[in-house]
Amino acid sequence: MPNTTFSPDALPDLKDKVFIVTGGNSGIGYYTVAHLAEHGAHVYMCARNVDKGTEAIARIKKMHPSAHIDLLQMDLKDLTSVVAAAQRFLTLETALHGLVNNAGIMATPFELTQDGHEAQWQTNYLSHWVFTHHLLPLMLTTSKTLPPGSVRIVNLTSSGHLQAPKGGINFDNPALKDAGDMARYGQSKLANILHTKSLHKAYGPGSASATNNEGEIWTSCVHPGLVETNLQEGVNKSNLAMQGVITVLRKTGMFWSSDRGSYNSLYCVAGGEMKAEQSGGYLEIFGRFGEPTCESKPARDGKLAERLEEYTKEEMEKGALIFNAVISFLDLLPLLALLMMNGFMMLIHLILPPPKASAFLTTYWIPGAHAAGLWAEVLDRTTRVYVLVVSLEVSMTVEGKVVTIVEAGFVETLELSR
Structure with missing residues (x-):
């Protein structure tokens, strides 16, 4: 009715x-x-x-x-x-x-x-x-x-x-x-x-x-x-x-x-x-x-x-991790590298006080990864991929640029902006 x-x-x-x-x-x-x-x-x-x-x-x-x-x-x-x-x-x-x-x-x-x-x-x-x-x-x-x-x-x-x-x-x-x-x-x-x-x-x-x-x-x-x-x-x-x-x-x-x-x-x-x-x-x-x-x-x-x-x-x-593309093993390599980096950064945050952890990452880890071209690879291949990771937020200045990883239970975005 x-x-x-x-x-x-x-x-x-x-x-x-x-x-x-x-x-x-x-x-x-x-x-x-x-x-x-x-x-x-x-x-x-x-x-x-x-x-x-x-x-x-x-x-x-x-x-x-x-x-x-x-x-x-x-x-x-x-x-x-x-x-x-x-x-x-x-x-x-x-x-x-x-x-x-x-x-x-x-x-x-x-x-x-x-x-x-x-x-x-x-x-x-x-x-x-x-x-x-x-x-x-x-x-x-x-x-x-x-x-x-x-x-x-x-x-x-x-x-x-x-x-x-x-x-x-x-x-x-x-x-x-x-x-x-x-x-x-x-x-x-x-x-x-x-x-x-x-x-x-x-x-x-x-x-x-x-x-x-x-x-x-x-x-x-x-x-x-x-x-x-x-x-x-x-x-x-x-x-x-x-x-x-x-x-x-x-x-x-x-x-x-x-x-x-x-x-x-x-x-x-x-x-x-x-x-x-x-x-x-x-x-x-x-x-x-x-x-x-x-x-x-x-x-x-x-x-x-x-x-x-x-x-x-x-x-x-059909797309597995994403809906509109097929992911090959090569596509997953930078994701695995990213996960390893996440684990290392989280370990540093657990071992060192926040100021020292940030200083260590800024001085040694982030610049080293960036210099190796790993960031460019990650950014190029994972912009539209979602994967479960540890919740973490890191924002560092590298070579005059701000490198930001924003995570909330998954990779939301990977941004490299001036």
């Missing part, structure tokens, strides 16, 4: 709760962040552009001065950026109560990302799958000591999933280069629904995970309906039919505001009225235009959901 009375005012006290919202600097995501923070939650806003994210947080804090919001920089068209954002979060928090995979693009011109995937397929689905995958262990751990429904995942989808190609997902050619913009969009949005159902089957109420006290997560895929956001700005300008439909719907007042559009996400990620039987569902709580009765047959296909989950896992595992 549609819940036509829900509004953010009905949200419970969310103090001490932690949430992540992707695409949180504008549109539906912005108001999702704002309302969660207004009710006391600590919210991490994911944004590609740091300046825009910072500005968005400042605007929210003007409305709600006590809002607790942090920024996670993440570019969904770069899978290593997605992994970095997830790992960064895991170094900062010990709990995660809600994840809203909100960011997306619609009907954009054909484009391949630097990872080799079609842009809509990666932005809307693959990157969110990867992001969720890295955060799942923490969410399951968070849920173990809390009542059912305390930890939730929301994937934003769309009735546009009806535009997916015949059969639902083209596993042989997911890029769909020769298909239309909306077919590519529809496939990505269908994938969001199938991902939700896979998560529900694995971790939802009644799952083996929930039954065995290994963690219970409620999931839902939300069709927000016709909402005024910047999503429409990305529509391919050559798609005159779609442009025309959007114009007519705007002029007839069929679009809701971004604020109202966030209500579905808020209900599903934190609303006290949500029921266990709604987990795994395709939801639009207001029932506009008869929604969500238009869920397609492929969207209800459990076998298709299983196949997509297996396909995605295989695709994302």
Whole structure:
């Protein structure tokens, strides 16, 4: 039954709760962040552009001065950026109560990302799958000591999933280069629904995970309906039919505001009225235009959901340490050298007082490694590689340059700047 009375005012006290919202600097995501923070939650806003994210947080804090919001920089068209954002979060928090995979693009011109995937397929689905995958262990751990429904995942989808190609997902050619913009969009949005159902089957109420006290997560895929956001700005300008439909719907007042559009996400990620039987569902709580009765047959296909989950896992595992390249033994040599250097530097820090340790490293170790060309090799080969290491931060001046290694449970960045 549609819940036509829900509004953010009905949200419970969310103090001490932690949430992540992707695409949180504008549109539906912005108001999702704002309302969660207004009710006391600590919210991490994911944004590609740091300046825009910072500005968005400042605007929210003007409305709600006590809002607790942090920024996670993440570019969904770069899978290593997605992994970095997830790992960064895991170094900062010990709990995660809600994840809203909100960011997306619609009907954009054909484009391949630097990872080799079609842009809509990666932005809307693959990157969110990867992001969720890295955060799942923490969410399951968070849920173990809390009542059912305390930890939730929301994937934003769309009735546009009806535009997916015949059969639902083209596993042989997911890029769909020769298909239309909306077919590519529809496939990505269908994938969001199938991902939700896979998560529900694995971790939802009644799952083996929930039954065995290994963690219970409620999931839902939300069709927000016709909402005024910047999503429409990305529509391919050559798609005159779609442009025309959007114009007519705007002029007839069929679009809701971004604020109202966030209500579905808020209900599903934190609303006290949500029921266990709604987990795994395709939801639009207001029932506009008869929604969500238009869920397609492929969207209800459990076998298709299983196949997509297996396909995605295989695709994302192909790169081993990274997702978009094959690492050879030669590529690993500088990593091994880096690990040896890390161990040596940590040993020096343990043996000597901090001032003497820094002096020793500055005088002997760092310059020697740099002179041997090891730093250049490491920087050249490991810029986009993530590997578990000892947590350490070192910043030294070498030959007029600042050499910085920043580590927080993994190699975040290796920077050599003047």
